[in-house]
Amino acid sequence: MTRTPRPYEPDHSAEALSYFPDLSGELKTLIAGTAACSPYLRGLMAKEAEWIAASFDDPEEAVKAEMARLGELPPDALSAGLRQGKRRVALLSALADLAGVWPLETVTGTLTDFAGYATHLAMRATVGAEIRRGKLPGMTEADAETAGGMVALAMGKMGAGELNYSSDIDLICLFDETRYDPSDYLDARASLIRATKKMTALLNDLTEEGYVFRTDLRLRPDPSVTPVCMPMEAAERYYESLGRTWERAAYIKAHPCAGDIAAGAAFLKTLRPFVWRKHLDFAAIQDAHDMRLAIRNHKGLHGPIRLYGHNMKLGRGGIREIEFFTQTQQLIAGGRDPDLRVRGTVEGLHVLASKGWLPQALAEELSGHYRFHREVEHRLQMVNDAQTHSLPKSPEGMARIAAMMDRDLPDLEAELHQRLSAVHAKTEEFFAPDAAPIKDEEIAAETGFDSAILSRWLTYPALRSERAVEIFERLKPEILRKLAQSPRPDEALVAFDGFLAGLPAGVQLFSLFEANPQLVDLIVDIAGTVKALALYLSRNAGVLDGVIGGSFFSPWPGRAALTAELQSRLAAEVDYERQLDGTRRWAKEWHFRIGVHLLRGLIDAKEAGAEYADLAAATLAGIAPAVVAEFARKHGTPPGRGAVVLGMGSLGAGLQSATSDLDVIVIYDTLDQESSDGRRPLNSRTYYARLTQALITAMTAPMAEGRLYEVDMRLRPSGNQGPVATSLDAFRNYQTNEAWTWEHLALTRAAIIAGGEELATDVEAFRREVLQSPRDAAAVLAEVRDMRARIAAAKAPDGLWDAKIGAGRMQDIELFSQAAALVSGSAERTVTAGLDAAFELGWVADEERHVLEQCYERLWQIQIATRLLGTGCLAPEQLGLGGQSFLTRLCRCDDLDKLATDLALGHEAARQIIDHVIAARATAPEGGEEGDED
Numbered sequence: 001m002t003r004t005p006r007p008y009e010p011d012h013s014a015e016a017l018s019y020f021p022d023l024s025g026e027l028k029t030l031i032a033g034t035a036a037c038s039p040y041l042r043g044l045m046a047k048e049a050e051w052i053a054a055s056f057d058d059p060e061e062a063v064k065a066e067m068a069r070l071g072e073l074p075p076d077a078l079s080a081g082l083r084q085g086k087r088r089v090a091l092l093s094a095l096a097d098l099a100g101v102w103p104l105e106t107v108t109g110t111l112t113d114f115a116g117y118a119t120h121l122a123m124r125a126t127v128g129a130e131i132r133r134g135k136l137p138g139m140t141e142a143d144a145e146t147a148g149g150m151v152a153l154a155m156g157k158m159g160a161g162e163l164n165y166s167s168d169i170d171l172i173c174l175f176d177e178t179r180y181d182p183s184d185y186l187d188a189r190a191s192l193i194r195a196t197k198k199m200t201a202l203l204n205d206l207t208e209e210g211y212v213f214r215t216d217l218r219l220r221p222d223p224s225v226t227p228v229c230m231p232m233e234a235a236e237r238y239y240e241s242l243g244r245t246w247e248r249a250a251y252i253k254a255h256p257c258a259g260d261i262a263a264g265a266a267f268l269k270t271l272r273p274f275v276w277r278k279h280l281d282f283a284a285i286q287d288a289h290d291m292r293l294a295i296r297n298h299k300g301l302h303g304p305i306r307l308y309g310h311n312m313k314l315g316r317g318g319i320r321e322i323e324f325f326t327q328t329q330q331l332i333a334g335g336r337d338p339d340l341r342v343r344g345t346v347e348g349l350h351v352l353a354s355k356g357w358l359p360q361a362l363a364e365e366l367s368g369h370y371r372f373h374r375e376v377e378h379r380l381q382m383v384n385d386a387q388t389h390s391l392p393k394s395p396e397g398m399a400r401i402a403a404m405m406d407r408d409l410p411d412l413e414a415e416l417h418q419r420l421s422a423v424h425a426k427t428e429e430f431f432a433p434d435a436a437p438i439k440d441e442e443i444a445a446e447t448g449f450d451s452a453i454l455s456r457w458l459t460y461p462a463l464r465s466e467r468a469v470e471i472f473e474r475l476k477p478e479i480l481r482k483l484a485q486s487p488r489p490d491e492a493l494v495a496f497d498g499f500l501a502g503l504p505a506g507v508q509l510f511s512l513f514e515a516n517p518q519l520v521d522l523i524v525d526i527a528g529t530v531k532a533l534a535l536y537l538s539r540n541a542g543v544l545d546g547v548i549g550g551s552f553f554s555p556w557p558g559r560a561a562l563t564a565e566l567q568s569r570l571a572a573e574v575d576y577e578r579q580l581d582g583t584r585r586w587a588k589e590w591h592f593r594i595g596v597h598l599l600r601g602l603i604d605a606k607e608a609g610a611e612y613a614d615l616a617a618a619t620l621a622g623i624a625p626a627v628v629a630e631f632a633r634k635h636g637t638p639p640g641r642g643a644v645v646l647g648m649g650s651l652g653a654g655l656q657s658a659t660s661d662l663d664v665i666v667i668y669d670t671l672d673q674e675s676s677d678g679r680r681p682l683n684s685r686t687y688y689a690r691l692t693q694a695l696i697t698a699m700t701a702p703m704a705e706g707r708l709y710e711v712d713m714r715l716r717p718s719g720n721q722g723p724v725a726t727s728l729d730a731f732r733n734y735q736t737n738e739a740w741t742w743e744h745l746a747l748t749r750a751a752i753i754a755g756g757e758e759l760a761t762d763v764e765a766f767r768r769e770v771l772q773s774p775r776d777a778a779a780v781l782a783e784v785r786d787m788r789a790r791i792a793a794a795k796a797p798d799g800l801w802d803a804k805i806g807a808g809r810m811q812d813i814e815l816f817s818q819a820a821a822l823v824s825g826s827a828e829r830t831v832t833a834g835l836d837a838a839f840e841l842g843w844v845a846d847e848e849r850h851v852l853e854q855c856y857e858r859l860w861q862i863q864i865a866t867r868l869l870g871t872g873c874l875a876p877e878q879l880g881l882g883g884q885s886f887l888t889r890l891c892r893c894d895d896l897d898k899l900a901t902d903l904a905l906g907h908e909a910a911r912q913i914i915d916h917v918i919a920a921r922a923t924a925p926e927g928g929e930e931g932d933e934d
Contacts, residue, residue: 002100004029007036008403016042019049027056030099037404040385044091051088052095059096063089063110067117075125079202082118083209089114094165094382097375098404104371105346107378111163116154116257118212119171122202123147123258126195135191137184147259149179150192150229151267155219159253160343162374166381166388168214169203172254176263177231189231196229214387219250232267239274249327251275252334253343276335305420307413308398312377313389317420319377321427322349322370329357338572345370366426369419376416379404391416449480449493457497462506471510475520482524495527499537522596529599529886537592552593553602559614559621562590566622576630580623580698584705587619595658595868598890605861605890612656619708620645620662620699621754627695635687636678640671643688643725644755644763645695648715652751653829655860657867661710662699665717665750666692669728669759688725696724715746728762735770741783741822747771748821749829772825777841781922784819788812788918800904801874803863808911810859813852816914831856843917852913855906861891862903876900 016035035042055062073081096102128144139148155170180188203212221238256264326348334340353363402409483492598608648663670684717734752760797806817834824837839849866874893899
């Protein structure tokens with residue numbers, strides 16, 4: 001014991017102590033103080049003195065024993081038994097609370113557990129009676145324990161495990177209609193409705209023994225027209241089509257407490273998409289704020305905090321403010337982070353803080369206020385078992401509460417006012433940010449912007465609703481001030497105008513901006529630099545969720561971690577189309593992150609290229625098992641050892657840009673197994689051909705969330721003429737006996753991206769075997785010479801800034817490094833490794849190697865910038881100041897003129913080195929004249 005109530009009406013202490021003649025010390029003081037403060041608890045002492053006295057040594061065990069006793073009662077004794085059990089648990093909980101023996105969570109948890117068990121016993125009894133009368137078709141006596149498929153969902157404080165001392169209990173009663181034959185549905189429904197009404201009466205009715213719990217069933221869908229017990233399918237349809245934000249918030253705390261617990265849990269699982277939205281849901285803030293205002297208006301709870309008569313639940317700074325604050329934060333991000341889907345208020349605050357959604361200090365402060373508020377609320381209710389939340393209206397009433405809390409009245413009043421004020425300040429700041437709208441003319445005068453552009457914004461789709469306009473008007477002044485501060489304000493305004501015009505809707509995004517002002521900085525930066533990225537954002541604003549998801553600016557996790565994350569997400573989603581859409585959302589967010597990091601200078605061009613390649617590889621590796629599993633449902637498991645995906649080109653080399661497609665080859669090994677073993681078996685060759693097509697479709701199909709990547713399979717054996725999937729034996733034979741030199745050059749950049757480890761090991765071993773076969777360097781370089789000539793004849797470089805095509809540019813340097821890797825037998829995949837091989841072979845001097853490396857690095861910087869900026873071919877004079885600034889910063893060059901000069905000199909130097917090596921070392925292949933091959 002850490003405290004005891006002070007006797008408020010000492011004359012009543014002696015009466016209560018007479019019930020406990022053997023008590024002494026602190027327990028005697030506790031009984032005397034409690035009886036002198038609470039007429040209700042004093043009355044319970046008179047009825048349950050013997051049981052309470054025996055429970056002091058181990059109150060937790062006493063509650064368990066009492067619940068076990070109730071579980072053994074016959075149905076005809078249950079009404080009186082539950083009422084007696086409620087008296088005992090209520091009195092013991094009150095004494096443990098007043099004495100500080102139990103913390104708040106144990107008090108509310110004990111009351112909640114008892115309420116849930118009492119509901120279950122009542123439901124078991126009333127449904128059992130229907131079964132015994134033969135009114136529940138197909139059910140036997142054993143089905144009474146699961147209430148014939150009916151479940152009570154505990155809502156509100158009961159669902160959260162936070163039941164008030166004198167609270168009613170909010171229940172939603174549903175039944176699993178699939179347990180009944182369709183022809184029996186109406187009879188079963190009528191029977192379960194009767195059982196629900198009788199259950200409610202068993203708990204709710206006031207008898208000479210009192211009542212168990214006041215029971216409220218009005219949280220069910222459309223309670224004015226629906227029965228007290230609904231089929232789950234009808235409830236699900238209601239929430240999918242008509243569910244409101246307050247119902248989403250209510251289901252955060254929903255918990256099956258009685259009847260068919262498994263059916264209740266399954267129903268809650270089906271509601272997850274309704275409760276937890278896939279994108280960050282900042283629009284819920286306004287809904288929650290509107291609910292708060294509606295409650296205040298209905299209850300007349302406006303105005304400043306005045307303690308006497310103040311409602312500790314619904315009034316300013318009250319319990320509901322903390323609950324709304326917590327639930328709204330959970331709704332915002334819980335769709336993306338399942339860890340936030342907890343039912344308790346204090347638990348919710350702590351997990352929000354641990355995930356970075358709240359400052360730890362704020363979570364601790366609000367948790368402390370919540371516990372204090374709830375303790376005060378409990379003492380208000382303990383006085384007369386009244387379902388009240390309001391502080392007394394007289395000094396005498398307040399003095400009674402102070403005595404129950406072992407506090408001096410002035411100190412208690414001061415603390416109450418301080419805590420209520422603090423809660424209101426913290427929560428009001430979140431729900432109702434204060435920003436007065438400013439007229440367009442005033443903004444135009446301040447920033448110098450064209451007011452005609454500003455005035456047309458109200459015609460855009462994103463601003464077609466009053467709510468969107470209201471939020472945007474609060475945001476607009478700050479957005480325009482930041483645009484005015486950008487290097488080229490008019491260009492930034494036009495780009496932002498394009499971004500705004502492309503938005504299909506605005507409420508969600510504007511709410512996101514209002515709650516996270518740092519996103520406005522990012523949008524202004526993007527709008528002033530990368531118009532294409534701004535346009536992309538306007539159509540995919542959901543990717544901004546990732547910016548405030550807690551780890552957006554953390555170090556790159558790497559391919560393995562990305563693959564594991566995606567596979568974990570897909571494993572939690574059973575529907576295949578949702579898996580594909582989920583993969584697209586996931587990949588877009590990571591793709592956007594790379595672009596932002598590159599734009600903001602957090603990574604350089606080489607790091608960005610590696611990250612784009614990691615993401616592409618992780619996406620393939622993550623989605624491939626889901627594709628295989630879906631395909632196997634119809635056609636059986638993959639024959640033999642399965643298949644691997646061999647990444648070629650930039651994917652295999654691990655260096656991609658924002659718009660790179662994926663060059664792949666699929667190789668399988670059947671181990672001579674002729675067909676699959678599924679419901680619709682396929683011969684092995686057809687199986688892998690169709691599985692490959694399914695994988696390509698999964699990657700390329702335009703869905704609700706767009707497409708993932710373009711996939712190119714032209715590097716497979718025999719190109720477009722060959723099968724889309726190649727057996728390991730056929731691949732070996734082709735590479736050994738039929739492949740052209742350019743196909744062996746392509747193998748220098750090949751890497752296993754997805755598939756079984758055993759087959760992957762064998763394919764990689766064979767790749768190395770091919771590469772390490774002896775080569776005639778002169779013959780290889782002669783073929784490279786011919787390939788360069790064909791490339792030059794087919795396509796000329798598109799000006800100075802074309803980084804890829806042309807002599808001395810990226811493709812040319814890549815081809816040269818691949819030739820060196822092939823001749824040296826190197827299995828490394830990078831351009832740098834190939835140029836090192838050229839040095840080791842004596843083709844280039846050390847200085848020439850560095851010239852080629854530096855030229856390739858500069859060209860890659862130009863290439864990745866070009867792809868991010870979204871231009872076909874880079875034209876710096878058309879980029880605007882922001883784009884130019886990004887380009888020179890990425891290339892670590894002072895100005896564009898110097899960059900252009902360096903680029904031209906680099907092209908020419910690289911071309912001369914490669915031309916010299918080929919001219920000096922290339923000869924006709926052995927056994928023929930130059931140019932004989934077709």
